[in-house]
Every structure is written in structure tokens, then in C-alpha cells.
Amino acid sequence: MSLSLLCSNTPEGRRRKDIRYLVYDLGKFDEPTQKLLRIAADCLSNSSSTSTTSDNEDDGGCEDTGSRGKLFQHKSPVPKMGRQTYKMWKASLELSMGLFSRANLLDKPKTLHFWPLENFPDAVTTNFRVPGFDLIEFLVHFLQTYFPGLDVRLENLHDINTDDSNLVSRYHKKTKKKQFLVSDLYSQLHSLTGTLKRDFILGWTWTDLYPTEELNFVLGEASFVHRCAVLSFGRYEPLSYKVNEDLETVHGIDGDVEEDEASSVRVDGDLLWKLLRVATHETSHLFGLNHCVFFECSMNESKSISQALSQPFFLCPICLRKLQRFLKFDVKERYKGLFKVCRTLQEFYPSPGMERTCQWLERCMTFLNTENGS
Template identity: 40%
Template sequence: MGSAFSLPHTHRLLIGDLSTLPEQEQKLFNLSKYVLDLKNEKIGTVSPDLSIKIVALDEKKSDEIEQKKCAESHVTINSVDVSCNAIDLETSDNENLNDVISLFYLLVTNKPYYFSQTFSQWKSFTDFSILLPLMCCQGEKRKIYIQPVDSFPSFITEAEFNINSYGGSFDFFGLLKAMMDIYFEGMTVNLLPNIDVMQSKWKIKSRLHHKTQKKQYFVQDFYKSLQKSMPSDGRCIMGISWTDLYPTEKLNFVLGEANYGTMSGIFCFGRYEPKFYDPDTHRDITEINGKLMWRILKVLTHETCHLFGLQHCWYFQCAMNESNSMQEAASQPIFLCPVCLRKLQHTCGFDVLSRYKKMLPFLRDISEIYPIPEFLHSVKWLKKCIEFIESSANVT
């Protein structure tokens, strides 16, 4: 490969050895080097050729000028977790696409690059975790299982979605499977029959939420039960529940969790977040709208990525950013940053450009069903990313 892709040692730790990848892929992954070159960057700085924008603030800085720049860049500063909502969802479709969307929004914190999970850290962790199964002659497992848990309302089970780009009409769980097929291309995704917790031998602790008086399951009780129900050829299993989950007795709600030790996880989407619950204004979910669909696809892919060993990301605005609320989770992209994408690509073995080209018409069809800003922006982002990968520009 050309010298443009010769990486210093620190960048190899961050992103891994790119020498065996096609140059088009190397160019995209090599954008991650900007994580290492932030000493003099300012909030709002843009690299127009590479579509990198600096959007987050060092946690120790708080002067009014920096705060104003953050506001202009649509950045939300959290005292505990540096996060951002840098997507300009109000921009007109008629504006030049290259001026509207940056490929990646770079997070700036006062932490060293290795504070977040580098590729080398991820690879060492996952290589060790799969060593024992291989030594036991079980071979590499490449199937993801989706496990619906308990019943779902009729507007979920009777829903149909016309996704022409992916073969026609899908029911709700078929749509989720199709999304997972594309997102984790190279793996096989299978949908398991619904399981009734009460009728099964699963021992899942439950309680009534103190405000909503709705049933909640203790999330950690699902891990081993899901692991036991996973077929022997499964790499991981993700449960989907309409019933709320809670992580500890002191905490009131969790959207979803994944446990790498058991290769299992579960998430729920049946009600709005209990901590915002107001009995005078609250209404239960009675239909699948765009906001709900976006939330479901976001959480499903995020939690499954955890089962591939990916930890929360502090490098870019990324699908693997940590979130502490539904609103925060919904503000984050559904796409992985270069560092996290490299980890998933290394495991699944997909061609990045081919994957994005399959994802584009799929999300375009969904955006026609639910034309909300999140899906419309995702379609624009994919177009720009594909254009960048296919362009002749070099990253040096």
C-alpha cells in the first residue's frame, strides 16, 4: 500500500494495522488519527476536506466564549459525561450536502486517547475471550439470535413494513432482523420463537415501579437464562421485551443492558422513561411511530455491539457513546465512528463500502415510512460517507 497509510505506533494501537485492507477502507479508518492531533484544536473547527468537526469541550474549560461556541455547534455539555447533539436536524434539504453534514464529530475531553477503548485493547480482550472455545474445538460461532420475551401488543405483532430495497414486506421482528443482517453483515441473524417468562423455568425477579405501578423485570436475571436458551451455534443472544427493566433496587429504569460474560443482553421499549412519568399527562405507547422505531433500532444495535466486546466510545459522536436517558440515546447517531467500526469490521469481516451501500436503501425506505429528522439525516450521512470513500482524496 501507499505511504499515505503508513501509521505511527500510537495510531496502530488506536485503529490497528490497516495494511491488508483496500485503500478505500484505509482512508475512512485513517480519519481516526485526528483523535491524536487535538492539542491546538478549538471548538467549531472544521476540516472541510475530511469533514471532521470539533464539537465537544474539555471538561475543565467553562468560559463564556467556549460555551457560546458549543451552543452554536449544537453541543450539550454534561458535567459527568461529555456528550453532544451535533446533528443539525433543521437544515434544509435544498442546501449543499457537503455543507450540511460532517462525517464525524470529534469529541474533545481532557482524557488521553487510551482512556476510551482502542482497537488494540479491544482485540486483546476479545482474542483472550474466544481462546477457550477454540481450544475446546467448538470453532468460531457466527450466529446472532434475537429472543422476543413475553407478549407484545397487537399494533406491534400485526405491523407490516414495506421495504422494497430488501425484498418486500416485513413484520416488526422481521424488520429488526433485516436491520441486524445489514449492521452485522458477515454474521447470520436468527429470530427465535417468543418465550413466556411465567411459563418458562426462567427465574426472573420483578417489581412494580413506584410511580407507574407497571411491572418491571430485574435485568441481570436474564443473562444466564438467555445464555442457556441460545442454540449451541450462537455467538450471542439479544432479548427484546415490552416490559420495563430495572438495574438495581435503587434505580428506577434501564433501557437495556448487555453482559459480555454470558454473551447475552436485553432491552425494552414498551413505555416512556419512568423518571419523566407524570400521571396527569402520561399516555402509553399505542402505535409504532418514527421516534419509537429510531429508538428501537438504536438500542438494539448498540447493545448487540457490546456483545462483540465494544465498550462506550469517547472519540467521536458515535453509536457507542454512553447515554443516561432515552433523550440522550435518541440524539446519538446510529453509525459507528472509525475506531468502533474497525472493531466490528474485524470480527464480522464485512466490506465497509458494500455494507453502507446496503444500509442506504434500507434506511431510505424506513425514512419514507417515518420521515423524521433522525432517519432523514442518516440517509444524507450515508450518501456523504459513500461519496467520501469512493472519492480520490487521500488522507495523509
């Protein structure tokens, strides 16, 4: 039996194999970042995978951060179906681009156009307390921080209600509120707005969205093929929908912003946390990231509003590895920037979700800045 085979059957060898399987080659990263990304292999420990990891190896340095527990909590067990490793993600991008144009997506600058698609009342957008921003400007600023290396451009209003576009819509049978069919929106937005096909779009509506006739609503949805995502303020407008999602409250019958609705909307920390969660999740889908089945992660699939909003704001090591390759940012600098903008938001619009995020970012930066990452 060869020495290499013997080595691959040791705990250390199996862990190296798992790391390569999940996040591939990490040689270009500094040592603390490598150690953070190597935590990916923890998800295959005690899982249904055929490989195991070493519990006493120091690559799991984030596993014990004192009484506050792990930085990354893996699924147990990790399902075999639905996995998207780094190499699977990269292969899907290359396949979608074709043999001769793959470099255009992975190795050239990327631009995201943030399009407001309807008029938002001043009570929502301009009465915003973070200095130097209105609400929409802050969302763009946050996206630029969450996705460093991405050129995020705030575009002028493009009101889809005045277009001769015949966008598919309906009135919800219980709320009697207008909803746009989200797939019809994201398939047309490049042509409606005149955006270059190679660029990405994130559209934002006041009106609610729905995915199919059989389903009530969707917070947002992205199409990797169309390079377009759309999210809606509709689920946060308090006169139309109850927090418990029972959809029994019925108000207004048209799709316009009514005066009483606009005056009733209160932009608070919880609402902002929800908007940022959905916006970053859907934008990540634009870059080819599938739903994550490995860890508790911002890219987990959700079946309800409560489930979506209970998920963490951060990416697991496997999803972080994909995003870093796509945008080529410095991992440590990204966390520093995120902590700064999250802490600022928490100061002016406190929420439990953002407070947990700030605490997590502090712990992660401590790990990355500690000698040898442990």
C-alpha cells in the same frame, strides 16, 4: 539520533503512530477504506494525548465535506480514561476466550438469536407498513444489515411469563408497572431458551427493565460475558411513561398487555429510530465493544433517554475497525446496504433521526467512492 526516531517526531510520523495505536494495521483494506479508518487519528489532534496529528495531511479527507462539516466529530479533548483501542479490544476478546479457544470467537461464523420474550399485540407487530415485514421481522432484517457477516435468526416466541424460572421482577413504586431485573434475564436466557452457549442472544420484552433497585429503568443492557443482551419496549409504551422521563404517570398494576395500552401504541418513525438505536448499541456490546470516548459515535455512553437518542447512529472509525474485524464484512458494501434499508424506513416511517442518518450515509459513500477518497 536514528533516522527512524527523527521520522517518528515529524507530524507525518506521529500521525502514523496514532493510526497504529488506534486502529492498528490497515494494509488489507482498499485505499478508500484505509483513508476512512485513518481518520481515527484526528481524535488525538488538539487533545490531551501526548501525540499530535498533522492538520494538513490528506488522510483527514473526511474532515471537510463542504458546508456540511465533518463526517466524524471527535471529542475535545479525548479523555485518557476509558479508551478502548483496536488492540485493547482484540486483547480483551482473546483474554476472555483463553489461549486455545480464541479463534472460535474471532475467526469462526457467529450467530445471533433474536428471541421475542413476551406476546406483543398485533397493533404493534403486524400493522407494519414496510412491505414484506412485520415489526419484529424488520428489526431482524435491520440487524442483519447493520451487522453483515452475522447470522441473525428470528426465533419463535419464548414467553418468560409462563416459565418456571422465578425471574426477578418488581413493580415500580411510581408507575406501578412490572419490571424485570435485566441482569437476571441475560444470565438465564441461554438455559431458558436452549440456545447454544457459543451463540449470541438478543431478547426483546414488552415489559420494562431495571438494572438495580436504586435505578428507575434501563432501555436495554448487554453482557459480553454471557453473550446476551435484552431490550424492552416498555420505555416506548405511551400510557405508562411521559416523554420527559419524570415517571409521574401511573397506570395498570400488572405486567400483562392491557387492551387500552395495545390500542394506544402508535409505531412511528421516532419510535423505530429509538428501537434501532438501542438494539444496535447493545448488540455491539455483545461483540466486546466498550463505550466510545474518542468520537461522537453510536457507542457513546448515555445517562438518560434523551442523551441516548441524540447520539449518532453510525460507528466512528475506531469502533468500525473492531466490528469489521469481528464480522469480516466489506465496509463499502455495508454502508450501501445500510443506506438502502434506512432510506426505505424513512420512506414509510419518517423521523428526523433517520433522515440525518441517511444524509450522513450519503456523504460517507461519496467519500468512499471518490477517487483517492478525497
